[in-house]
Amino acid sequence: MAELKTRWSRLVTPENVWKEYPRPDFARPNWKNLNGLWEYAITEDEKVPKAFQGQILVPFSPEAPLSGVGKRLKPEEWLWYRRCFGKEELSVGEKDRLLLHFGAVDQSCCVYVDGQKAGSHVGGYLPFTLDITELIKGKSGEHELLVKVRDISDTGWHSRGKQKLASGGMYYTAQSGIWQTVWLEVVPDQYLRHVRIRPDYDRGSVFVRAVTGKREPVSMTVFEAFDEECLDAFLNGNFSGTIPDHDIVISRRAVTGRETELPLQGFKNWSPEDPFLYGLLLETEKDRVLCYFAMRTCTVEKDETGNAGLYLNHKPYFQTGLLDQGYWPDGLYTAPCDEALIFDVQSAKAMGYRMLRKHVKVETARWYYHCDRLGMLVWQDMVNGGSAYQDWFVTYLATAFSYLKISVKDSHRRLLSRREREGRNQFRRELRDMIKTLYNHPSIVCWVPFNEGWGQFDAEKITEEIRRMDNTRLIDQASGWYDQKGGDIQSIHSYFLPFTFRKEDRAAVLTEYGGYSLRVDGHCQSEKIYGYKTFDKSEDFCRGVEKLLEQTVFPQIRKGLCGAVYTQLSDVEEEVNGLLTYDRLVQKVPAEWMRQLNRRMISLAEEK
Structure with missing residues (x-):
């Protein structure tokens, strides 16, 4: 097939590749992007390669032209990635945790930090997170990150979408490996792990359940209105400690692990014609996360x-x-x-x-x-x-x-x-x-x-x-x-x-x-x-x-x-x-x- 380029192809460089914050609906400012050039190797067995074959531009799969590799991973092969990082590049406190996030890795993978297994994941379409704090504790300098990938594509029963090794017609080129942003995030020892936001349009309320490792008080503040400027300010540390009073819709103290109702009097609808978003700031004793939601049914x-x-x-x-x-x-x-x-x-x-x-x-x-x-x-x-x-x-x-x-x-x-x-x-x-x-x-x-x-x-x-x-x-x-x-x-x-x-x-x-x-x-x-x-x-x-x-x-x-x-x-x-x-x-x-x-x-x- 002929090589096609989009209008953005020439703008993609190792220094300028997917630098945006990867998770805008659950944002924290202390993070580091790991996209860019990694070493790679394709092997016929799952032994750690003695030498790597070149560089790959993450987060593009080796089959994608933008990766710089141009090779297809076969079902009987393994794909390896390697790069180093230093925790000194982040503000990591003595009691903080260091999380390693993968947006998606197709199809199954195993992750190692400094030669020790950090975790594994199966399924090529969903994000996963590994807590690597204990693997780097007490160590200074650079740390080695190694990722082993296997992708049997459409030769098995795994989720694969439109991918097919023998592509053609309604089925497309099979791809493998890391294809979304890889990033590090610093969190406190007790941190917000997940939030479920359930708008109830008919009741005129939003129900919020924030999850941490144990029950603790959490402050929930809904404000008008969430936009890109608001997100950028929060990520850059320019988000004020208190939201202006005229923007606050409701603020309430709650307990993590329990669903809390936040009534929204005279709320504004979301629709394709008027996509109005509310901001939601969650604060515990040690953690602070910015989210957003909308009222629609x-x-x-x-x-x-x-x-x-x-x-x-x-x-x-x-x-x-x-x-x-x-x-x-x-x-x-x-x-x-x-x-x-x-x-x-x-x-x-x-x-x-x-x-x-x-x-x-x-x-x-x-x-x-x-x-x-x-x-x-x-x-x-x-x-x-x-x-x-x-x-x-x-x-x-x-x-x-x-x-x-x-x-x-x-x-x-x-x-x-x-x-x-x-x-x-x-x-x-x-x-x-x-x-x-x-x-x-x-x-x-x-x-x-x-x-x-x-x-x-x-x-x-x-x-x-x-x-x-x-x-x-x-x-x-x-x-x-x-x-x-x-x-x-x-x-x-x-x-x-x-x-x-x-x-x-x-x-x-x-x-x-x-x-x-x-x-x-x-x-x-x-x-x-x-x-x-x-x-x-x-x-x-x-x-x-x-x-x-x-x-x-x-x-x-x-x-x-x-x-x-x-x-x-x-x-x-x-x-x-x-x-x-x-x-x-x-x-x-x-x-x-x-x-x-x-x-x-x-x-x-x-x-x-």
């Missing part, structure tokens, strides 16, 4: 005619969205920089879209932060896994089943690639961790545990588990095929055959459609074209998209369809069905023209 309700629809803050709200794969030609899973993440969200908003469906990938925390502050609804897919998929069953036959309204149980574990108990258990663990990790982001309004039968199993039980973990969001139980009649969404995928839906208690959403292809010379990575209808000229492509909406989507909105997700935001490798090219340098449709089409969809929904 997303529900399924019925109108006066009995039609079920999507409601935002108890008002009908048609969700016009885009499928978002989160792939980049220069960084694969890792965007070249923070500005690139912002560009994707802002481009979707400029075209009139209100929602992005993050497709079988968990993003860096900063992507969700930008959706929170810029105003973009998010449907979050769980990352799919399982053994090799039976395409004849989960793609071709499933399309016919969906068109003919034939229900098929998801108990066929061999056909749905979920025979391994260990794989099912790992899926459940990662599902719980994903929800815990992303729970506080107001932009997320729907969980999507399964997509098109890829590794689907026990969808009804999984839905019940999600409800117990989070009863504040909607659930699209089985996006596209193998609907088990549960969850909140009647989820429809339509590419080749006309679709209709049956009115029921669940909201009807077209969760994938379109996929029209337009190849833009000079901005494609492959000569091959994968899509669901191909056009040669821009004007024909635009007419095709408009015709699809007028003939297929608009009539169903009049009947009660309450959301639609177009495939997709950007091209990815052979799949040239994006509204943006893969390098993000060409927008295939005029933004204002697309915005007007989305406005027509919204108007139709409001008129019915």
